[in-house]
Amino acid sequence: MRGARAEREGTRFRLYAQLPLQVASQTPETVWIGRPPGSIGPGPSxxxxxxVDAIGKDKHYEYPYLPPWRGPMHPPVVAGPDGHFxxxxPGTREFMAAHMYGTIRFVLDIWEDYxxxxxxxHFSSRDRRRLELVPxxxxxxxxxxxxxxxxxxxxxxxxxxxxFCLNFDVLAHEFGHSLLYALLGTPPPGKATATYHAFHESAADCVAMVAVMHFESVLDRLLERTGGNLYLPNELNRIGELSETKQIRLASNSMxxxxxxxxSTPVERLTQPERHAMSLPLTGAVFDMMVDVFQALLVQDGLISRELDKFSRPELHAADERRVQAAFDLCYARNREGFKQALRDARDYMGRCLAATWRRLxxxxxxxxxxAELLDVDSRRYQGAGRNIIISSMEWRDITFRFGRGQRMFRRRMD
Ligand SMILES: [Zn+2]
Structure with missing residues (x-):
């Protein structure tokens, strides 16, 4: 259960939708997990x-050292008398444990819906069925x-x-890796390629980017700050800013x-920052696609002009940038709700296309x-509505399309 039904029948958690440096000055936001109050056990679980709120865990898991945690632990966190969390x-260990569970469960629900x-x-077996979360x-x-x-x-x-357990972006990114292990499978020992690692980082960032857009407060803040001109630096395209490698990765980038x-570089010759860098062209292409779909919907709904859509691309001269921003501010002020709905629709289009694409890889x-798979998913599910956008976004990054036997790409004249 998701959306309005979850709000009526789900379990409440409080999560930070912001980057962690702002946590001290921010209050967490209430979200509803799509399970009835009282159905989430101690842990939460x-x-x-x-x-597992492990005590004194100073060594991270690494094969053959794997869950379950067998050392001492703090008592599991239990729901309040009303079944909610x-x-x-905030500031207590109990809150941290609930924040980690609430975030991962929230993101899992979103992506299972897509x-x-x-x-x-991917690790599921008779004696290992559940994901262990150590905050x-x-x-x-x-x-x-x-x-x-x-x-x-x-x-x-x-x-x-x-x-990191209070950082939505990091948790959603890490969950993204778990999602991809499940969808793509894992390479046999010694077979993982540089592309595999780079793709994992890119897709995990996309999981986080789409998920954070499910906070109403994030959509509101994003639109209020940018007037809908999403190529401006904003919290969405700064996703991955504080990642597990402390690398700054930008969803909106020109790589x-x-x-x-x-x-083709052998994977053992690449550093972790290099693998992350290799994820950027693909993440950037996905970000551009989502913004282009958003703007195409705004044009279709009569909320911005076709000219503004065409003209508003990154790397404009400063004077043009100011003109574009003024035009966006004006259009947004006229119909805030229309902009928000278009952004939700662009988010869900991208989420559904990515989920179906990853499943095939x-x-x-x-x-x-x-x-190539993205193009095919768009054509089957959306009658090719995003075709021109996918082609231009990928080609701008120099990513070409590889088709299976019998598949070909016919160029439609771009308008
Ligand atoms: Zn990662």
């Missing part, structure tokens, strides 16, 4: 995942692996260390394939396969 005080079915964990590890990183997601702390100069290391993919 359910039949898909459980939180929004009674916990997939149209329940996800089966506090003495470690400066966060990761997802065989049966777990665990989080440490971001060490930032001059600032108190920031727990092309030629700007990143060669994809396997671990030995190339970016050309992602492009």
């Amino acid at each position: 359910d039949e898909r995942m459980y939180v 929004d009674h916990l005080e 997939l149209g079915e329940e996800l089966s964990w 506090i590890v003495e470690w400066d990183n966060a990761h997802s692996g065989f049966g777990f997601i665990e989080t440490g702390f971001a060490e930032i100069e001059g600032v108190d260390r920031q727990p 092309k394939l030629g700007d990143v290391p060669d994809f 396997s671990w030995d993919l190339r970016y050309e396969d992602v492009a």
Whole structure:
């Protein structure tokens, strides 16, 4: 259950939709998890995942060291008398445990809705069925692996260390890896390619970007700050700003394939930052697609002119930028709700297309396969509505389309 029904019948949690540096000054936002109050057990836990608030875990999981955690732990967090988890005080360990569960469950619900079915964990077996979530590890990183997601702390100069378990972006990104392990499968030992790693980082960022757009407050803030001109720097295209590698990755970026290391480089010769850099052209293409679909919907709904849509692209001269912004501000002020609905629709279009595309891919993919499958998904599900947008966004990044036997691409004249 999602949306309005979840609000009537679901369980309340409070989550931070913001980046962690702002946490101290922000209040968490109430969300509804699509399960009846009283159905989420101590931990919190359910039949898909459980939180273990481990005490003194100073070593992160790495094969053959795997869940379940067998050491000491704090008592599991329980729901309030009404069956909800929004009674916990921010700043407490209990709140951190509930925040981690609430976030991962919230993002899982969103993506299962896009997939149209329940996800089966890649590690699932008779004696390992549930995902273990460990909110506090003495470690400066966060990761997802065989049966777990665990989080440490971001060490930032001059600032108190920031727990990753309160960072929606990091948690959603790590969940994205778990989702992709399930959909793509995992390569046999020694077979993982540079493309596989780069694709994982890109898709995990896309999982987080689409998910954070399910907070009403994020949509409102985004539109209020940009007037709907989403190519401006904003919190959405800064996704991944504080990632597990402390690399700054921007969803809105101008990286092309030629700007990143060669994809045939043996994976062991690439550093983690290089793998992340290789994810940027694909993430950037997805971001551009979503913004282009949003603007196409605005044109279709009569909310902006065709000229403004064409003219408003990144890397304008400063004077043009000011003109574009003034035009957006004017149009947005006329119909705020219309802009918000178009943004929700663009988000859901992208989410559904990505979910269906990923489902068709396997671990030995190339970016050309992602492009071709995306085009095919759009044509089957949306009658090719996004075709020109997909082609131009991919080609701008120098990502070509690789088709299977019998498939070809016919060019429609672009308007
Ligand atoms: Zn990652």
